[in-house]
Amino acid sequence: MPASASASSTTPAAGSTIHLPKTSESEQLLKIRHSMSHVxxxxxQKLFPRAQVTIGPWTETGFYYDFDSPEPFTEADLKAIRKEMIRIINKKLPLERIEVSRAEAEARIRAQNEPYKLEILAGIQEPITLxxxxxxxxxxxxxxxVAHTGELNPQAxxxxxxxxxxxxxDEHNAQLQRIYGTAWETAEQLAEHKHRREEAKRRDHRRLGTDLDLFSIEDEAGxxxxxxxxxxARMRLLIEDFWRQAHFAAGYELLYTPHVADxxxxxxxxxxxxxxxxxxxPMAVDERLYQLRPMNCPFHVLTYASRxxxxxxxxxxxxxLGTVYRYERPGVMHGLMRVRGFTQDDAHVFCLPEQITxxxxxxxxxxxxxxxxxxFRSYExxxxxxxxxxxxEDAVWELATAGLVEALSRKGWAYTIDEGGGAFYGPKIDLKIEDAIGRMWQCSTIQLDFNLPERFQLEYVAADGSRQRPIMIHRAIFGSLERFFGIMTENYAGDFPFWLAPEQVRLLPVxxxxxxxxxxxxxxxxxxxxRASVDHSGDRxxxxxxxxxxxxxPVLAVIGAREAETAAVSLRSRRDGDLGSLPVxxxxxxxxxxxLERGATLELASPGKEHS
Structure with a gap:
């Protein structure tokens, strides 16, 4: 299936015919959500007069506002706020744009005693509008x-x-309370959004990681x-082994490099x-400072430069598969998706300019x-x-960018161009994967680098005997094993295909x-x-x-007296139901x-006989 550059994070879920556009795709939704945040x-502020407002932007599926309020907002408060919002909507109040001078804006703000607005005003270029x-x-x-609140749907x-x-x-600043909301054009769109939100909760990799005993993050360790x-760990090993074999077949060699360096x-x-x-x-060792690696790239560069x-x-x-360590702020860490120690599936290609494509x-x-x-077969x-x-140099940038364009063209993949969005050291391709409920996840990246070869004075001897700089390509496919594992777990909702399941067959002696x-x-x-086990619990x-x-x-194999006598098992498949009696x-x-075939389920050569 070819990749698609038009895949959306709100692609209809399986069985759904309702399309949920992102805010950035719909001018009307942009107006609705922006207006709803003001409402x-x-x-x-009507219900909590001491609450001060800060910022309230739209998001791709809704909106939010941050408040500095002495009272913590509760679920009951949200219900009361929603009722008040409906009253405001039903009044059909106009939303009018006014252009003011900086002095007038400051006077208005001081009259309301809204210090956060003063900070916001200081960063606004003229003309100033409210x-x-x-x-x-x-x-x-x-x-x-929107022109007036009557255009907002109180049922959506x-x-x-x-x-x-x-x-x-900034964690050093005041802590605020953020109220998140969502708004749509129709009640049907809202219902579909809520369905997908519940589906996302069901698939949450953090809960599944605990329920299926896959991983944990222990506070005592940090x-x-x-x-x-x-x-x-079994699943990780399977993923790593598959990754290694795929790379060997693709002409890569493996490296192992240190976790720290001077x-x-x-x-x-x-x-x-x-x-x-x-x-x-850094840490001091033998009067030298050593640093845990946040990246693998310099180690691969040094390996290249070894001769x-x-x-x-x-x-x-x-x-x-290099483990790196990065400081992430406490507020942004999230299960396996954002951690401080993770393994990148890193690779670097050193090549000639004409080899880029x-x-x-x-x-x-x-x-x-x-x-x-x-x-994962649909990409953005x-x-x-x-x-x-x-x-x-301009010529190298042009050659490198043309190489990326030509490769994507020959691959037949649609893409969008982010003008000026490359790294300072080279152009890049970023690939997002679409999961089972239409969400897009950033995983793979391919980046050309003119910086590190220059910083480390990398060279090769050209055909004419001169010394030239190689082109360096950074690339990761999973991004990180941890994050990909989390995405994969949510994609499958923990119901992993047979080849990947940590326990493939469980034997159930009657x-x-x-x-x-x-x-x-x-x-x-x-x-x-x-990968199999026997349930020794003795339960019914x-x-x-x-x-x-x-x-x-994936497969439960019931063993009773008849099965033991005939060297058979009675199979139950999660995906295919009762498979009947089958010889071991x-x-x-x-x-x-x-x-061997990385199958999702068992493919039986012939239907099993029904068991009694």
Whole structure:
């Protein structure tokens, strides 16, 4: 399936025919949500006169406003605020744009005793505009808005939650209360949005990680550090092994590099100048300062620089599952999606300028192969070009950008161009994957780099004997194993395909008398590389089955006296239902084939006989 640049984070969910456009795709929704945020702020200040407003922008699916209020908002308060909003909507109050001088705006703000607005005003360029809501309420705003509140549908909005937020996003500033809301044109759109929101909760990887015993984040060890439990570790190993074999087949070699290095390396690479806020502090060892790595790139660069290279050796393709450490603020960490220690599926290609197109195309092919194995086949692709501030010669930038364009064209993938959105060190391709409920996730990136080869004085001997700089390509496909694992878990809702499941088959002995046979079957399965277990709990069959279903095990194999006598099992598949009685040898063959072919479920050679 070809990638699509038009895929949306609000693509209709499976079975749905209702399209939910993002705010950035709909001028009408932009006006509705912007206006609804003002209506909410007006309602809050009517009910809570001591609450001060700060900022209240739209989001892609709704809106929010931040308030400095002495009273913490409760669920009951949200209901009261919503009722007041409906009263305001029904009044059909006009929303009018007024252009004022800076002095008049400041006078209005001081009269209301709104210090946050003074700070906002200081950062606004003239002309200064505000929007009034009737004659009762106003705020600094550039718009746009609906003409009057009667254009807002009181049946198509909801106040969703309250969260903490720091003023200006700085944890050293005052903590505010943020009320999130959503608004749509119709009640049907709101209902669909709520359905998808509930579906997202059901798929939350943090809950599933606990329920399925995959991973945890232990406070005693520190925030943002992941503990992989045996079941999750099995899956990670499967993912890593698949990744390695795919890279070997694609012409890569693997590297293993240190987790720390002398601080001077990070000065040379530029990370101390441009990335220090996201780095942990250095540690003193033998009177030298060492730094935990936030990136793998400088280590690959040093490996390249360990000896002089010839043009005949290029391209060089090196990949590494390299664990890095970055300081993330407490408020932004989120399960596996944002952590402080994570493993990047990093790779770097050192090539000649004329090899760029071919190498980018190889990377796109490998990206498609790997992502497709996990059922991600629809993508949103952006090509980012040279920004105003950048390094490198014009000719090299033009050649590099043309190489990216040509590779995408030959691949047949649609994309959008982000003019000036590239890194200062080179153009790039970013790829978002669409999950089962239409959400888009940033994962893969391909970046050309003219900076590190220059900083580290990388060279190769050209055909004419001169010394030239290689082109360096950074690329990651998963982005990070942790984040991809979280995305994948939510995509499957924890119901993993057979080849990837941490426990593929659970044997359910009906009585103690058949336990010896169950252990024999377990030995055969394990010997064939099938991840299996025996439930020794002694519970009744109904509970044995329920327990297996709760753990989302792909295949449950019931063993009773008849099965033990005939060397068979009675199979129940999560995806295909009751498969009937099957000889153990046939189960082994089907499971081995599913693993080899990375199958979602067992493909039986012939229908099993019904069991009694």
């Amino acid at each position: 909410m702020a007006m309602a809050v 929007y009034t809501l009737g004659q009762e309420w106003w705020d600094l705003c550039a718009g746009p808005h 909005f909801e106040l969703e939650s309250v969260a903490g937020a720091y003023w200006r996003g 925030a943002g550090l992941v503990f992989w439990h045996p079941r999750g 601080l001077a390396l990070w000065r040379t690479s530029g990370h101390l100048d441009f990335y220090s806020e996201s780095m942990f502090g 002089l290279r010839s043009y005949r050796e290029l391209p060089i393709r090196w990949a590494e 071919a190498e980018i195309l190889r990377i796109l092919d490998l990206t498609e192969e790997i992502l497709s194995a996990f059922d 692709i952006n090509l980012s070009t040279r920004p105003g501030k950048s390094i490198g 009585t103690d008398e058949v336990l010896p046979f169950a252990e024999q079957v377990l030995s055969q399965l394990s010997g064939a590389g099938i 069959l109904g509970k044995l089955i329920r327990n297996g279903e709760q753990m989302k095990i 040898a046939a189960l082994l063959k089907a499971a081995e084939r599913a693993n």
